[in-house]
Amino acid sequence: MLIEKASLPRYKTCGGGLLSRARRLLPASVSKTVERECYAAELNFIQEGLHFVTRRSDPIIAMTMRAELDYLLAAEAQMMGARLVEGCSVTGITELAHGVELQTATGPVHAKFVVAADGANSLVARLSGWNEARNLIPALEYEVFVNDEDFERLRERARFDFGVAPEGYAWVFPKRAHLSIGVLSMRRGRVNLAGVLNNYLRHLGIKETKKIERHGYVIPTTPRKGQLARGRVLLAGDAAGLVDPVTAEGITFAVQSGQLAAQALIDCIFDPVSVGLRYQSLMAESILRELKAGRALAWLLYKQPRLAAWFFGKHGEALSEFVTDVVMGHKTYRDALRQPGSYLRFLKVWKTSMTHREC
């Protein structure tokens, strides 16, 4: 059973950028919801005037609106036998001797297990006893309708701009007939992201807009500490904090963690003791290891802006190609970390030595 508090389709604050590695995990039918395919990605360090473009013969990012994408995925799940209950908030959870009872807006639901995929503000995680240890960062997403000339100019590439937001970046994701433009910051404390985004629109040369829809939400950039399974509850996606620390992209590991939760349940035939252990070990050897490996590059990008500009000035092309290979699913951060002489390995050593010096 798929329990969803909203009525589908619903708007979800998200760039809707489906990286090639995420698309591969999903049914082919998601293509119906793809509004544009970007074969080129642009990375700029605005203040230093550094500009890199990577290109691939397959789409690097497929641009979707989450309302349509998620609606289609829910329909696919129904076709495979799931029952969708929408407009139904989970409000409580009680562990029973042989299962779980979820209290919901439409009455109690009994299940053998719960995969909590209820997003960054996961109520199920909170009610099941997890403390908040994830780093939740603010992000804005504006749906911007511009004139034909500006749209023509910005519609071909996915664009990422550093040096616009403190410890963050801004992006332009072109959709069928409008631009999803957003910004995020890894800085703790107050950041005027709305002001940053308004300046960014000016920087992009967008002087007038026909319509802007403004949305904001949080992104968990670090996973929860300890176990991701407790009793009969498994955490997946943002509820677990599985966002790529470099790109802040979360769909890939949200999907993959859901698949690993299903695998653990099937492998262990719904046994309450072994499912959690199996899920933890599947997560530890794949997603959690990958998130950890990406942290050295994230540290450079977000915490050492001057060093990052210098590093990208010297090796920007190679690093942009590497990150493109990662989001295409052709390379992983953890493979790079294992390779002698790789940039990531070098960065990790650098990060460790600088952290020790700061201590």
Ligand SMILES: Cc1cc2nc3c(=O)[nH]c(=O)nc-3n(C[C@H](O)[C@H](O)[C@H](O)COP(=O)(O)OP(=O)(O)OC[C@H]3O[C@@H](n4cnc5c(N)ncnc54)[C@H](O)[C@@H]3O)c2cc1C
């Ligand atoms: C501004 C912004 C831009 C982003 N851009 C991108 C991007 O371009 N590409 C990318 O890969 N990632 C992006 N992300 C991250 C991405 O949106 C998330 O990582 C991803 O959506 C996580 O999926 P999820 O299924 O875990 O949670 P969600 O997508 O948040 O889904 C949670 C679902 O649970 C439902 N729910 C919540 N509480 C309850 C409840 N109590 N009862 C019942 N249902 C409930 C919600 O209605 C929702 O449908 C972005 C995030 C932000 C904030």
